[in-house]
Amino acid sequence: MAVALVAPVLIFAVLSTTSVSAVDDDAVVLRVHHSGQCLDVAGASTANGALITQWPCHAGLNQQAEITETSGYYEVKFKHSGKCLDVPGASTANGVQLQQWTCNGTSAQRFTLATISSYGEIKNKNSQKCLDVYGASTSYGAAVVQWPCHGGSNQRWDVFELELWAGRLIGGPFGREYWVNAFIEPDWIEPEMRQAVSSWNPWGVVSFTETTDWSESDVDFYANAYGQTGWRGLMAGYLFTGSQVDPETTSWDYAVLRLNHFYIKLDIQNNLPNRTQSTAAHEFGHALGLAHTRADVLTVLMPTNISRYDVGGIYTPQWQDSFNADMAY
Numbered sequence: 550m551a552v553a554l555v556a557p558v559l560i561f562a563v564l565s566t567t568s569v570s571a572v573d574d575d576a577v578v579l580r581v582h583h584s585g586q587c588l589d590v591a592g593a594s595t596a597n598g599a600l601i602t603q604w605p606c607h608a609g610l611n612q613q614a615e616i617t618e619t620s621g622y623y624e625v626k627f628k629h630s631g632k633c634l635d636v637p638g639a640s641t642a643n644g645v646q647l648q649q650w651t652c653n654g655t656s657a658q659r660f661t662l663a664t665i666s667s668y669g670e671i672k673n674k675n676s677q678k679c680l681d682v683y684g685a686s687t688s689y690g691a692a693v694v695q696w697p698c699h700g701g702s703n704q705r706w707d708v709f710e711l712e713l714w715a716g717r718l719i720g721g722p723f724g725r726e727y728w729v730n731a732f733i734e735p736d737w738i739e740p741e742m743r744q745a746v747s748s749w750n751p752w753g754v755v756s757f758t759e760t761t762d763w764s765e766s767d768v769d770f771y772a773n774a775y776g777q778t779g780w781r782g783l784m785a786g787y788l789f790t791g792s793q794v795d796p797e798t799t800s801w802d803y804a805v806l807r808l809n810h811f812y813i814k815l816d817i818q819n820n821l822p823n824r825t826q827s828t829a830a831h832e833f834g835h836a837l838g839l840a841h842t843r844a845d846v847l848t849v850l851m852p853t854n855i856s857r858y859d860v861g862g863i864y865t866p867q868w869q870d871s872f873n874a875d876m877a878y
């Protein structure tokens with residue numbers, strides 16, 4: 550559903566200098582490569598001794614952890630229980646299944662980790678063995694054990710920050726419609742808007758088709774000369790009543806995305822259509838409920854569009870973006 554163009558109240562600007570949220574107190578999810586499943590405290594138990602398994606990623610608190618670094622080693626504290634990833638009895642034996650236990654600062658609870666948003670092994674400080682999905686099983690609930698490090702894909706873990714607002718697109722991301730309107734240079738901007746949406750669809754976490762009937766639209770794109778506002782693009786969420794919501798706290802019935810020709814014209818002058826597309830893909834991510842990722846991670850939800858595109862040439866959603874979108878719904 551479209552709305553009249555009024556001065557936006559909420560600015561979620563691509564070009565803003567908004568500071569990025571700190572890393573170390575953010576929730577992370579640990580995803581193993583061979584199965585695509587996540588490190589999970591079985592049954593969301595809060596008890597000492599609850600076992601660690603792999604389970605389809607669902608963004609529940611028993612798959613979220615805070616990681617805290619001390620002298621190069623990390624403590625992994627689960628959000629649902631406040632307890633720590635632990636090798637039972639400080640064992641050094643192969644095949645011992647990990648558990649959660651009251652955090653105690655011992656080396657049985659200290660690990661080396663891949664850096665955020667990269668991937669690698671997770672090695673226990675005491676045993677010098679790696680977190681391993683036993684037998685490279687792809688079954689739900691397969692045990693996460695320690696095993697000699699061998700670099701196999703069942704020992705390679707993505708350390709991934711969830712970057713989601715509390716708000717979402719009400720009704721979910723499948724079978725939805727978008728609508729485009731570029732008041733200025735539609736031949737340039739409209740195709741980039743369409744390609745931005747198309748770039749999300751192949752990940753399988755959203756499905757949008759274009760509509761020419763704005764009253765049916767769930768996401769409306771506009772491009773216009775909004776002036777020297779400081780933003781290339783912005784997203785605003787609205788209820789059907791027409792009232793605007795704060796997406797950090799409240800879900801929306803439909804989203805309005807605006808691209809500012811005042812800045813986009815630089816893309817046109819420099820013949821950089823992908824940079825315009827990047828801005829549109831970024832704002833579309835916001836329309837789904839995605840917050841900014843870290844500034845040093847090359848995603849379309851990086852906080853600054855220009856640095857994203859100019860440094861990394863990133864203009865389509867990356868796996869971190871799709872993972873967040875998947876977790877949002």
Ligand SMILES: [Zn+2]
Nearest residue numbers: 561562563852
């Ligand atoms: Zn943004």
